Amino acid sequence: xxxxxxxxxxxxxxxxxxxxxxxxxxxxxxxxxxxxxxxxxxxxxxxxxxxxxxxxxxxxxxxxxxxxxxxxxxxxxxxxxxxxxxxxxxxxxxxxxxxxxxxxxxxxxxxxxxxxxxxxxxxxxxxxxxxxxxxxxxxxxxxxxxxxxxxxxxxxxxxxxxxxxxxxxxxxxxxxxxxxxxxxxxxxxxxxxxxxxxxxxxxxxxxxxxxxxxxxxxxxxxxxxxxxxxxxxxxxxxxxxxxxxxxxxxxxxxxxxxxxxxxxxxxxxxxxxxxxxxxxxxxxxxxxxxxxxxxxxxxxxxxxxxxxxxxxxxxxxxxxxxxxxxxxxxxxxxxxxxxxxxxxxxxxxxxxxxxxxxxxxxxxxxxxxxxxxxxxxxxxxxxxxxxxxxxxxxxxxxxxxxxxxxxxxxxxxxxxxxxxxxxxxxxxxxxxxxxxxxxxxxxxxxxxxxxxxxxxxxxxxxxxxxxxxxxxxxxxxxxxxxxxxxxxxxxxxxxxxxxxxxxxxxxxxxxxxxxxxxxxxxxxxxxxxxxxxxxxxxxxxxxxxxxxxxxxxxxxxxxxxxxxxxxxxxxxxxxxxxxxxxxxxxxxxxxxxxxxxxxxxxxxxxxxxxxxxx
RNA sequence: GCCACCGUAGCUUAGCUCGGAAGAGCGGCUGACUUGUAAUCAGCAGGUCGGGGGUUCGAAUCCCCCCGGUGGCUCCA
Numbered sequence: 142x143x144x145x146x147x148x149x150x151x152x153x154x155x156x157x158x159x160x161x162x163x164x165x166x167x168x169x170x171x172x173x174x175x176x177x178x179x180x181x182x183x184x185x186x187x188x189x190x191x192x193x194x195x196x197x198x199x200x201x202x203x204x205x206x207x208x209x210x211x212x213x214x215x216x217x218x219x220x221x222x223x224x225x226x227x228x229x230x231x232x233x234x235x236x237x238x239x240x241x242x243x244x245x246x247x248x249x250x251x252x253x254x255x256x257x258x259x260x261x262x263x264x265x266x267x268x269x270x271x272x273x274x275x276x277x278x279x280x281x282x283x284x285x286x287x288x289x290x291x292x293x294x295x296x297x298x299x300x301x302x303x304x305x306x307x308x309x310x311x312x313x314x315x316x317x318x319x320x321x322x323x324x325x326x327x328x329x330x331x332x333x334x335x336x337x338x339x340x341x342x343x344x345x346x347x348x349x350x351x352x353x354x355x356x357x358x359x360x361x362x363x364x365x366x367x368x369x370x371x372x373x374x375x376x377x378x379x380x381x382x383x384x385x386x387x388x389x390x391x392x393x394x395x396x397x398x399x400x401x402x403x404x405x406x407x408x409x410x411x412x413x414x415x416x417x418x419x420x421x422x423x424x425x426x427x428x429x430x431x432x433x434x435x436x437x438x439x440x441x442x443x444x445x446x447x448x449x450x451x452x453x454x455x456x457x458x459x460x461x462x463x464x465x466x467x468x469x470x471x472x473x474x475x476x477x478x479x480x481x482x483x484x485x486x487x488x489x490x491x492x493x494x495x496x497x498x499x500x501x502x503x504x505x506x507x508x509x510x511x512x513x514x515x516x517x518x519x520x521x522x523x524x525x526x527x528x529x530x531x532x533x534x535x536x537x538x539x540x541x542x543x544x545x546x547x548x549x550x551x552x553x554x555x556x557x558x559x560x561x562x563x564x565x566x567x568x569x570x571x572x573x574x575x576x577x578x579x580x581x582x583x584x585x586x587x588x589x590x591x592x593x594x595x596x597x598x599x600x601x602x603x604x605x606x607x608x609x610x611x612x613x614x615x616x617x618x619x620x621x622x623x624x625x626x627x628x629x630x631x632x633x634x635x636x637x638x639x640x641x642x643x644x645x646x647x648x649x650x651x652x653x654x655x656x657x658x659x660x661x662x663x664x665x666x667x668x669x670x671x672x673x674x675x676x677x678x679x680x681x682x683x684x685x686x687x688x689x690x691x692x693x694x695x696x697x698x699x700x701x702x703x704x705x706x707x708x709x710x711x712x713x714x715x716x717x718x719x720x721x722x723x724x725x726x727x728x729x730x731x732x733x734x735x736x737x738x739x740x741x742x743x744x745x746x747x748x749x750x751x752x753x754x755x
Numbered sequence: 756g757c758c759a760c761c762g763u764a765g766c767u768u769a770g771c772u773c774g775g776a777a778g779a780g781c782g783g784c785u786g787a788c789u790u791g792u793a794a795u796c797a798g799c800a801g802g803u804c805g806g807g808g809g810u811u812c813g814a815a816u817c818c819c820c821c822c823g824g825u826g827g828c829u830c831c832a
Contacts, residue, residue, distance in 0.1 A: 158781085169811065176802095240818090253816085280822075334824065335824095335826095336825085336826095339824090339825085343766090344766095350823085350824075352822095352823070354822090356823080372781055405832095411830090411831090411832085426832075427832085429832090459832090461830080461831070462756060462829075462830060463756070464756070464758095464825095464826090464827085464828080464829080464830090464832085465829090465830065465831070466758080466824095467824095467825075467826095468825095469801065471831080531767095554832065555832075556832095569828090573831090638794085647791090647792080649789085649791055650789045650790055650791095651789070652789085677788090677789080677790090677792080678794090678795085679789095679791095679795060680788055680790060680791050680792060681791085681792060681793060681794070682793080682795080683792090683793095684791095684792045684793055685792090685793035685794055686791095686793085686794090687792095687793090689792055689793080695792075697791060697792060699790095699791060700791090701791080709791085709792085711792060717792065750764090752765075752783085753765095754766065755765055755766025755767075755781075755782060
């Protein structure tokens with residue numbers, strides 16, 4: 142709380158018009174107070190508990206000045222981290238009530254544009270400012286956290302349904318699971334190295350830091366943008382095939398909306414805030430808000446369920462702690478495919494949960510991430526486990542490998558069951574990709590209801606699903622995996638359908654650029670991304686550059702090819718083969734079948750491209 | 756957010772310990788070469804040494820503050 146004190150001969154103020162929707166109702170527009178202490182007050186975040194101290198401070202000043210009247214004047218402009226309006230009004234009212242015991246108190250209305258005239262006495266003590274700090278909130282949080290930790294139990298479940306103690310499980314065949322368990326439970330690591338994906342995202346000209354923005358807001362170069370767009374296209378199609386309806390919702394929401402507020406209050410801090418005039422909004426951190434508000438207004442019955450709605454939440458914003466931001470692993474602005482499912486009962490919720498679990502496995506496979514490239518975590522409450530033991534075991538059977546289990550005695554979050562697929566990177570850090578949760582709380586919070594067989598309103602269960610996790614994080618996982626491959630002597634690359642350039646044609650000398658263009662057009666027409674390195678450089682140099690770009694097929698074009706009409710193709714990681722154009726196209730078709738396509742994101746002539754980095 | 760380390764040309768970096776004229780490779784430009792599967796040769800241009808302050812005759816180098824990045828902690832709805 143910040144207070145500016147003025148010892149005044151008099152103050153007059155008049156309320157002109159409401160500045161915010163939630164302005165107080167008032168009886169008198171014009172007021173005057175003589176011989177008083179005026180306190181201009183900004184109520185700040187976290188000020189709920191500090192009224193007694195504020196009262197002390199104000200009384201101390203009032204006593205010194207020997208005044209009988211105090212004017213409390215809400216004044217937002219002393220602070221840039223204001224409390225929500227309703228909190229501010231509450232605090233001001235409490236101040237008023239407490240001071241009224243000894244003083245005559247007048248309070249200017251909250252939320253109005255007011256004109257005022259003040260006559261400051263001008264003696265040395267007539268102008269003072271104070272800042273009063275609270276700061277108890279954090280401790281409350283950590284208490285809650287400690288409680289959570291006390292009642293959390295960790296296990297490893299094997300496909301036979303056995304629960305093993307995390308300490309006694311034999312990890313020898315599952316080193317990554319061991320790393321994951323360590324990451325989750327103890328969290329001690331001691332590696333000193335740049336995360337490999339950071340260097341790769343820059344070298345390959347995919348993504349980069351943007352010094353002109355806030356930390357964790359990246360720029361994406363054409364090749365990175367292409368991969369991102371393809372990943373998004375693919376996930377979207379999977380989700381639409383799954384039966385979801387695609388929607389679009391705003392990226393910012395009113396702090397004072399009752400449903401949003403109680404949701405936010407459960408998880409304090411961590412949002413970007415946006416001012417629209419004097420009204421405060423927060424940027425979404427997932428698509429939940431918009432979709433829940435939409436479904437609050439929708440009418441539907443048990444006959445239509447399960448209902449799926451989907452949005453690519455671009456962007457979602459979380460104001461993560463600075464020390465937590467790393468390359469593409471953890472960002473402040475990210476792209477979140479977000480599907481919500483409204484299920485009429487737990488049976489339906491479980492059934493859909495399992496289907497989504499299976500979908501997530503397939504989605505990650507499309508990005509070259511197989512079972513074994515990531516670790517599975519399943520988390521639930523003790524009650525849920527008691528009633529659904531077989532269901533949990535069936536999930537573990539499906540992946541046919543040991544899975545980390547976290548069980549809570551009580552429900553701390555909005556869900557009773559959740560799974561994640563966690564990628565373990567070269568620094569032994571875990572990052573969640575796919576996830577699905579069964580939410581038992583938010584239907585009620587948002588007033589989302591369906592009509593049951595008897596025409597009665599019921600709250601549905603809500604599944605939150607991101608089949609891939611954040612798109613940027615998919616990129617991160619692919620890059621980290623490629624680095625692991627290169628460490629094992631394998632040539633790193635993206636799946637062919639995601640390679641920004643799928644075929645590079647290297648003319649031996651200028652004379653063959655014409656033939657190269659013909660070849661390029663022929664393959665382009667069939668839907669592939671082909672370019673030509675027309676630079677005046679040696680063949681080996683151009684091969685080297687193409688290899689550094691991880692291009693899967695390099696076609697050298699010279700006299701031989703012109704005469705024979707066959708192509709000499711250098712296949713990444715598989716030597717040089719001579720084949721016809723149709724054979725190459727057949728191979729490309731096979732490797733990209735069923736995946737979305739996009740055109741080359743760069744000028745087709747390598748000589749015509751800017752260098753985005755070095 | 757806290758602690759530690761790092762920041763020199765578009766990129767990778769030498770110089771910093773112990774203060775004394777900022778050096779290279781790649782990339783770019785110009786020219787020569789017309790090339791057959793991971794770097795053709797030569798010349799030229801390119802630097803507020805992350806920013807600000809201090810110490811000093813003199814600071815890339817020593818000290819302080821700030822910004823950015825990374826590691827660890829905390830956190831991760």
